[in-house]
Amino acid sequence: MATTTERGPATATSEPADQEIRRSTRTGPVLLTTLTWILAIGFFFPVLWMVLTAFKTEGDAQSSPPTFVFTPTFEQFATVFDAGIGPYLANSLGATVISTLLVLLLATPAAFALSMRPVEKTQDVLFFFISTKMLPVVAAIVPIYVVVNNVGLLDNIWTLIVLYTAMNLPIAVWMMRSFFLEVPSELLEAASMDGASLGRTLREVVLPIISPGIFATALICVIFSWNEFFFAVNLTSANAGTMPTFLVQFVTSQGLYFAQLSAAATLAALPVIIAGWVAQNKLVQGLSFGAVK
């Protein structure tokens, strides 16, 4: 461990490999690269193992020592689909897409207003938004449950949509504001000099500049809504359940059969994994509240 931390920055800062590298020979970088690969594979292996296990028979999945060579089977995926994954998948998709659209719809104008020349109380408003993320969800679940129950919205997808929108809105406002701040004010002035209306300026000048930011925001909202479990498990059951609750329900009814549950877990996790892979850079921007450009 000690060598890693000591050596890391040394190589981190020597850009081209042919620059003078004091006292360290050619083997240094090779060793570090090997170490990096080993760690990366180590971190990734549980995910790979999940996917592999999903294609095994139960006999192969629960064997000691573990089976590494096996004939793949789709039997487990068939079981998962037979268990009625469809409605849960649809609910997850609905809750994720609609809440993300709502977040963008609410956050974009808000972030725009907050990015304009120091509006009084800008700081207070930003502070308020982010402070709502600090309040533990668990303290709100009791009244939410009671209210939702009283108005008959238990096990209703719209309940989740509203809660997911509120959950993601603060992050979205912070992120989008940082993107609006990047729009050069001269550009806006020039547009208004030319007599462009505010709507037209927004559409034709601002939107193209911030659209990567909108995309980053949307990605973060999608990840958090798709993966959300606490509200889903407490407020929904058969009608409005999402993929994480399907997983729980599947395991509860079928038992802990490794291959089956791996297939179900793979299906639940795959959409977000792929989305995140495709847009890794956006991920950083989003998670750092737009602080990392």
Add this chain to the structure above:
Amino acid sequence: MRRAPLLPALIFTIIVTQIPFLLTIFYSLQSWNLVRPGSQQWVWFDNYVSVFQDSQFRGVALNTVIMTLGSVLIALVLGLVLALLLNRHFIGRGVVRTLLVTPFLITPVAAALLWKTTLLDPTYGLINFVLSPFGVGEEAWISDFPLASVMVALIWQWTPFMMLLLLAGLQSMPTDQIEAARMDGAGAWAIFRELTLPHLRRFIELGTVLGAIYLVNTFDAVYMITQGGPGTASANLPFYIYQRAFLGFDIGQSAAMGVVVVVMTIIVATFALRLVFRSFGAAEGSN
């Protein structure tokens, strides 16, 4: 007029996030069990008295602190090591980053299920197989080390996040400074301590605060891996309050616990928020 576009988001957030908290305070002053209709009555601070007398609650609060701080710190250190390793030019760097980021993306419930079964299972788990050359037999990690087992899953999921954030920090470092320091004969360790770490400070702060915000609310991993057990050995506050509310149907008690958690969080958060604000918000706002 300028504020008009702000209002929908603001009003929506106030309604959905603040009213429940006000109601929590209201319920916390009542004795109300859902399975006994008509049991609702004012008891004022009785619920709070019993929360503070509840030794389990104190244990669970301690678990929450250990789980949150422990996971954040370990993930931060591992993330820093990985970020430093990745901040170099080498073959397959993009692939390595993609592999490393995956644990953060996987649905937490699925991740927890994986750790509980295919990885930490005493007989069929991969971990015991990997450790078998080191003399580890059929170790039942989850029943022997419940809190640590949950934390392993959390650390596995959050290390990639810390790595991404710190890597972005490293890449935003001005290279001329480092070049100059190296010219002056500064060693690797000195450069790391005097230049890299101070530059990374605000990224480390941000990672700590964001990680803590999410990890203090951990529910999925506890629910899936240990159900808080044995006893309450691995329960944290979110899980404990969930148990009281949805298995015990004790609305008054769980609301009071919720309020206590909020107060504790506010104390920590005011400190943490100022940190984030100093690092990011204020600087931007002043332009």
